Amino acid sequence: MEDSHHSGATGHAKTTARRRKEARPGELTAAALALFVERGFAATRLDDIAERAGVSKGTLYLYFDSKEALFKAVIQEGIVPAIEAGEALLNAFRDDPERLLREMLFGWWQLLSSTPLGGIPKLMIAEGGNFPEVNQFYFDEVITRAHRLFYAALELGVAKGVFRPVDIEAQIQVILAPLLMLAIWKHSFACCAGGEVAPQRYLDATLDLILNGLRQPGQKENTDE
Amino acid sequence: MEDSHHSGATGHAKTTARRRKEARPGELTAAALALFVERGFAATRLDDIAERAGVSKGTLYLYFDSKEALFKAVIQEGIVPAIEAGEALLNAFRDDPERLLREMLFGWWQLLSSTPLGGIPKLMIAEGGNFPEVNQFYFDEVITRAHRLFYAALELGVAKGVFRPVDIEAQIQVILAPLLMLAIWKHSFACCAGGEVAPQRYLDATLDLILNGLRQPGQKENTDE
């Protein structure tokens, strides 16, 4: 198990093989994410993932015990940072609930357009049922945390009198729905859609509806900077 | 090769075998729908579908050319009537846009709770990508028609001055999202969810947000009958 008597310290670059060993898991999960999102979990072959990562299938098994373990790693690695980014936003905009919601929506869109992470919701919806353990993990680590995030945001708005007093718990899901559908749409029907609504316009409409739906009747429009 | 001289017309019931032949396709698509929704298209074996319908796999091929053809039949048969029901609602409540929206939401929920049809959106999202032809069919016959339906409803409301003048095209998608997510949720994470929001409460919240978000500022609350 342990090693450590190298005589002279060879402290310089561990050269290729050693460096590879540290980079590999990330390269593999990245390749897997891209392919899972594109074709679905079941329809993606391990050979393809390996090829995309520039290794052979056998190598994959040096880093992950099974296809399911790889699946779980993909979710874990991809989503947790995203959730943390959201939690950071909450702290940054504590004093302006409308602005906070706006930032959360656009942050989400940023993620969607610049990374393949937006494919994860679709992936979980599509294949989660066949992998209870991964599903549970996703539920606990992603869904629940995301809910807490939005709960805090809405609660803040209601407490400050910016939003009407609503059924926060239920509204969260209503507000999250358009965000999730935006992601799902992109990975499901975007291909078929001809003259469909552009994401930017869709997001504007979402914000419009949500803010008008939540806003305290007295409150003025807040035309933003 | 040729037949046709039966002398007397034997026109009455052709008993079991003949009756079966007419009932079979429906029985098979029903079985397939249930299993596809439960496990996904790829993960469902034709043997299981056949067994559930009380026949053998070979029989299945007497009625459908391939697994994909069966898939398409399931969608076609299940969804088209649902869309037509929606179109009927539109005509029934032309004069009261708020009521119309309300009826459409609750009609949808009715469908969800009393039939497995609510599983179809999830199914299409999950597996549509691998079946372009089915996907296109769904897009044209379901998504597009559903959009037209909601377009008409919103347009009516705006024309009557009940709703604010909004970006109708974009709002449709925002409004549809919670409905779709309700269906998706039921078939994906309902299992994991412990103290989650009840559908009825969720629907109320949806209506609350949508109607408040759309309502013309002047308009009064309309506390319904």
Next chain:
DNA sequence: CATATATTACTGACCAGTCAGTCATTAATG
């Protein structure tokens, strides 16, 4: 040569789709 890293060829389970054949019902014949 000992260890860590990677590859390649292989195995076994699984499943969509096929096909030769069964069996129950119906029609034809005397």
Next chain:
DNA sequence: CATTAATGACTGACTGGTCAGTAATATATG
């Protein structure tokens, strides 16, 4: 009505291909 012929719905064993996972082998590193 009894016997034979024809029909067609249905069956289930089989095949051909795919793919997750394994094991034997190779290459680099210290």
